[in-house]
Amino acid sequence: xxxxxxxxxxxxxxxxxxxxxxxxxxxxxxxxxxxxxxxxxxxxxxxxxxxxxxxxxxxxxxxxxxxxxxxxxxxxxxxxxxxxxxxxxxxxxxxxxxxxxxxxxxxxxxxxxxxxxxxxxxxxxxxxxxxxxxxxxxxxxxxxxxxxxxxxxxxxxxxxxxxxxxxxxxxxxxxxxxxxxxxxxxxxxxxxxxxxxxxxxxxxxxxxxxxxxxxxxxxxxxxxxxxxxxxxxxxxxxxxxxxxxxxxxxxxxxxxxxxxxxxxxxxxxxxxxxxxxxxxxxxxxxxxxxxxxxxxxxxxxxxxxxxxxxxxxxxxxxxxxxxxxxxxxxxxxxxxxxxx
Amino acid sequence: xxxxxxxxxxxxxxxxxxxxxxxxxxxxxxxxxxxxxxxxxxxxxxxxxxxxxxxxxxxxxxxxxxxxxxxxxxxxxxxxxxxxxxxxxxxxxxxxxxxxxxxxxxxxxxxxxxxxxxxxxxxxxxxxxxxxxxxxxxxxxxxxxxxxxxxxxxxxxxxxxxxxxxxxxxxxxxxxxxxxxxxxxxxxxxxxxxxxxxxxxxxxxxxxxxxxxxxxxxxxxxxxxxxxxxxxxxxxxxxxxxxxxxxxxxxxxxxxxxxxxxxxxxxxxxxxxxxxxxxxxxxxxxxxxxxxxxxxxxxxxxxxxxxxxxxxxxxxxxxxxxxxxxxxxxxxxxxxxxxx
Numbered sequence: 001x002x003x004x005x006x007x008x009x010x011x012x013x014x015x016x017x018x019x020x021x022x023x024x025x026x027x028x029x030x031x032x033x034x035x036x037x038x039x040x041x042x043x044x045x046x047x048x049x050x051x052x053x054x055x056x057x058x059x060x061x062x063x064x065x066x067x068x069x070x071x072x073x074x075x076x077x078x079x080x081x082x083x084x085x086x087x088x089x090x091x092x093x094x095x096x097x098x099x100x101x102x103x104x105x106x107x108x109x110x111x112x113x114x115x116x117x118x119x120x121x122x123x124x125x126x127x128x129x130x131x132x133x134x135x136x137x138x139x140x141x142x143x144x145x146x147x148x149x150x151x152x153x154x155x156x157x158x159x160x161x162x163x164x165x166x167x168x169x170x171x172x173x174x175x176x177x178x179x180x181x182x183x184x185x186x187x188x189x190x191x192x193x194x195x196x197x198x199x200x201x202x203x204x205x206x207x208x209x210x211x212x213x214x215x216x217x218x219x220x221x222x223x224x225x226x227x228x229x230x231x232x233x234x235x236x237x238x239x240x241x242x243x244x245x246x247x248x249x250x251x252x253x254x255x256x257x258x259x260x261x262x263x264x265x266x267x268x269x270x271x272x273x274x275x276x277x278x279x280x281x282x283x284x285x286x287x288x289x290x291x292x293x294x295x296x297x298x299x300x301x302x303x304x305x306x307x308x309x310x311x312x313x314x315x316x317x318x319x320x321x322x323x324x325x326x327x328x329x330x331x332x333x334x335x336x337x338x339x340x
Numbered sequence: 341x342x343x344x345x346x347x348x349x350x351x352x353x354x355x356x357x358x359x360x361x362x363x364x365x366x367x368x369x370x371x372x373x374x375x376x377x378x379x380x381x382x383x384x385x386x387x388x389x390x391x392x393x394x395x396x397x398x399x400x401x402x403x404x405x406x407x408x409x410x411x412x413x414x415x416x417x418x419x420x421x422x423x424x425x426x427x428x429x430x431x432x433x434x435x436x437x438x439x440x441x442x443x444x445x446x447x448x449x450x451x452x453x454x455x456x457x458x459x460x461x462x463x464x465x466x467x468x469x470x471x472x473x474x475x476x477x478x479x480x481x482x483x484x485x486x487x488x489x490x491x492x493x494x495x496x497x498x499x500x501x502x503x504x505x506x507x508x509x510x511x512x513x514x515x516x517x518x519x520x521x522x523x524x525x526x527x528x529x530x531x532x533x534x535x536x537x538x539x540x541x542x543x544x545x546x547x548x549x550x551x552x553x554x555x556x557x558x559x560x561x562x563x564x565x566x567x568x569x570x571x572x573x574x575x576x577x578x579x580x581x582x583x584x585x586x587x588x589x590x591x592x593x594x595x596x597x598x599x600x601x602x603x604x605x606x607x608x609x610x611x612x613x614x615x616x617x618x619x620x621x622x623x624x625x626x627x628x629x630x631x632x633x634x635x636x637x638x639x640x641x642x643x644x645x646x647x648x649x650x651x652x653x654x655x656x657x658x659x660x661x662x663x664x665x666x667x668x669x670x671x672x673x674x675x676x677x678x679x680x
Contacts, residue, residue: 002440013514093544100342174353178653204433313518
């Protein structure tokens with residue numbers, strides 16, 4: 001029997017279409033496999049083929065834009081926004097526009113072309129997270145920016161134009177609509193109950209267990225109650241934190257471990273799917289608050305197209321989250337050895 | 341120079357990325373061509389292969405579910421929602437859900453497998469529009485429904501699973517988020533100015549002309565100021581109408597003509613692209629109002645993937661609407677002969 005479910009934060013309704021219910025093997029798509037052929041500007045020794053590096057974690061004594069790094073951040077060669085502009089807000093009749101000020105950076109997650117993020121060891125993933133944080137702390141100083149988006153496109157089907165594993169960061173002078181909706185929904189809940197809605201969600205999910213995918217000391221991975229996409233997964237810190245830059249060293253380490261664990265489960269159950277992830281955090285001007293809770297949303301790219309979803313904001317999801325969570329929870333992946 | 345533009349109705353910001361600006365020929369994709377091979381349940385003589393017809397325009401004296409029709413409406417064989425359910429709103433801790441009551445219907449636009457909607461003559465397109473209206477009038481009687489979505493997926497890349505040209509209709513017990521946002525934005529504008537924002541948009545667009553694609557007595561086709569997708573096109577009635585079921589006979593005829601004209605322009609400029617369209621109309625309980633203006637949104641499927649747009653509600657569009665509008669406006673298509 002199909003069900004309509006409402007996302008408790010944004011109020012978005014989703015159809016969970018059990019008549020069309022799909023198991024992992026029902027999704028027809030290409031595995032993401034590293035081909036490794038051709039020239040790659042993100043590989044070691046090709047540092048001169050990217051714009052000059054913004055920062056890198058590299059061996060002592062090595063020079064900028066030379067080998068010796070393990071995480072490297074460079075400007076996007078084809079940026080969607082430019083850092084040099086002034087805001088210059090203008091009207092055009094009843095319309096509003098401003099110049100495209102912003103930053104668009106690429107975080108090269110490893111020098112090794114043949115590794116996916118899921119294959120890196122937790123320490124290496126943690127360093128990617130530190131790079132995100134260092135860039136946020138730096139870009140925060142620029143008061144033109146209201147929001148920093150961190151996201152990853154993995155696999156061609158998810159929009160990756162280069163296969164060498166990397167994430168992206170966009171600093172924006174406006175808050176994206178979907179983040180704004182989450183902020184308003186969370187603020188409204190807080191006004192009414194004086195509790196963070198995400199904290200309440202974690203509490204309910206840990207108690208029921210039916211949508212749990214993985215957990216460790218500091219994080220839970222859950223299938224959201226009203227997911228837009230099959231096998232959509234959220235990774236949420238267990239204690240209240242409004243901004244991505246707040247976790248402790250110990251917590252970033254736990255975040256790296258649970259992300260690796262979830263990505264291995266997705267690879268196993270869905271046979272190396274393409275996916276996108278985004279980190280949702282508080283806008284820069286109010287990054288410390290009691291009502292919003294930063295988290296990562298992972299969306300495997302399984303259904304071939306979005307169809308009418310774009311025009312309506314209305315999603316039909318053929319896999320109930322209780323089912324996708326069970327598949328992921330029960331996947332046979334190596335036990336996370338915390339002693340690594 | 342990239343630009344940030346704000347949609348005046350919803351408040352959504354879009355990056356118009358001129359650094360990546362693309363001409364029609366820059367979009368790599370497959371032409372939508374009718375192959376016509378294999379069995380098709382939407383063809384004449386195969387009426388028994390669909391669920392029993394809900395309505396059809398057919399020759400006098402012909403029987404239901406037999407040949408003789410020119411537009412035929414049937415239930416979707418794999419419905420996302422079911423008409424038999426009761427609403428049965430329930431909580432589950434802090435979550436809300438209800439049973440998936442709704443209707444999901446398919447409008448087969450012609451018996452001819454080898455025609456696309458763009459190839460039908462204006463009279464035939466007008467009859468498709470009358471079928472939409474007849475179904476809305478019928479489904480409106482069911483007070484469980486709050487909204488009726490009409491949409492079309494054309495081509496496999498846009499989500500069409502059968503190539504025989506058809507549209508779809510979903511009746512919902514809730515208002516989709518994006519429609520709700522348009523309604524709120526339009527209502528707020530109206531409170532402030534006592535004018536419909538879409539009427540003001542039409543006025544400004546007709547005056548400037550830079551985003552005009554086509555017009556006739558009753559409709560305009562424009563590229564919106566802040567389009568999410570390259571070559572996105574809106575068709576809007578020139579006089580204020582809040583609901584799709586309100587136009588006169590003469591107006592539906594003009595709507596058919598302008599849609600055919602726009603689809604031919606898209607086929608010509610973009611070489612038969614896949615596309616989605618949706619009709620945005622007022623919710624059923626308040627379908628007559630002064631502040632909302634029904635319209636059709638056409639989204640050619642040109643960019644290969646949505647990437648991070650899904651997770652953020654933030655869109656990057658590589659083609660400024662002034663450019664796409666000029667390409668479409670200047671396309672060499674047969675002059676619409678109003679005497680047909």
